[in-house]
Amino acid sequence: MIIGYKTYLDLIPEYLEGKEVISSEMMKEVDRCRESLEIASQGRQVALVSGGDPGIYAMAGLVYEMAKESEFPCRIEIIPGLAAINSCAARLGAPLMHDFAAVSLSDLLTPWDVIEKRLKAAAEADFVTAIYNPKSKKRTEQIVRTREIFLTCRDPQTPVGIVTAATRENEKIVITTLDKMLDNEITMQSTLIIGNSQTYSWNDLMITPRGYKKKYEL
């Protein structure tokens, strides 16, 4: 039995052949999780399909939280996958060669002051920083504030990568700078990677050296 959001299942027809499929257009993720747990509790094997890596800002937590709350008697296994940080990094060159942080700008479940504190910490401690959920129709000012925070302690010329719809047909990749990043289209499907103080751009790629000491010979 395979359960998933229709948009994702449409991407993997080869895995659906001959299988019972519940493809939901409208069902919310909480409902999909409950349905999966209920069916699995009857002794069936269920694959709940998640976008990206279910273990990074995704479905794994909800599944476990619900299994715990409702004491569903089933065994759960998380199959890791490629999260946005993995696929976006690959498309942008080699931005994540050194310590990095990931921060979601969605303040639906997290107070903005917690998010802002993290942005400041990541900026000040020179983390390469991946920005998840940078913008939506309603959420437009958070990315403006993010840029301001990084500009207080990072050079305006710091490379910034914007990957929209990574690996999809409408994929779009932009290498820009902290200074100019807001001049580019940023959507709900975008992930940003802001370089650290050592990151440079080369041939439309962004590259973070592996260290601050020049100990390795090329």
Add this chain to the structure above:
Amino acid sequence: MIIGYKTYLDLIPEYLEGKEVISSEMMKEVDRCRESLEIASQGRQVALVSGGDPGIYAMAGLVYEMAKESEFPCRIEIIPGLAAINSCAARLGAPLMHDFAAVSLSDLLTPWDVIEKRLKAAAEADFVTAIYNPKSKKRTEQIVRTREIFLTCRDPQTPVGIVTAATRENEKIVITTLDKMLDNEITMQSTLIIGNSQTYSWNDLMITPRGYKKKYEL
């Protein structure tokens, strides 16, 4: 043509069949990169095999740095894979449901004061924190200091996951606490994940809720 460290190539015999393979036991990674770039510059297609995700603390950066230095005329593509954060998170439950940071304790190419600053920033801003390269024969005090730093602003009962040799035959998974983490075996092959203030343990798993506000109904 496939080039890689022998230990990694031994894990993927099915991809090597019928291919020309340079399996290096002793060759350093810089040499492997140069060899790959030289052969690719002659017009051949070369797969340079990396452990984990080449784009996260791994080979992608070195390849680009060398391509840039030596102006090798070849096209480079990074194929993303599962980094330690992906596979360790999957094994530990759902620790990375919220903002996280990754910090390597290796001070070979990075001054310790930069690393310590990052650990403090990650601890203070309540990031779930993945610790790469926690320990080696020579590097034993850094993990002790890391624990001290986190204890200044996080509860001693905070869940900590220790994954050693993820997905390998000798894989070992431990869920412990910040207080007790040093009582467990930590090796060169270990990755640690330290929970944030909301992370809890349940059934030998660690779970970070998706938010700080309780807006979603289970």
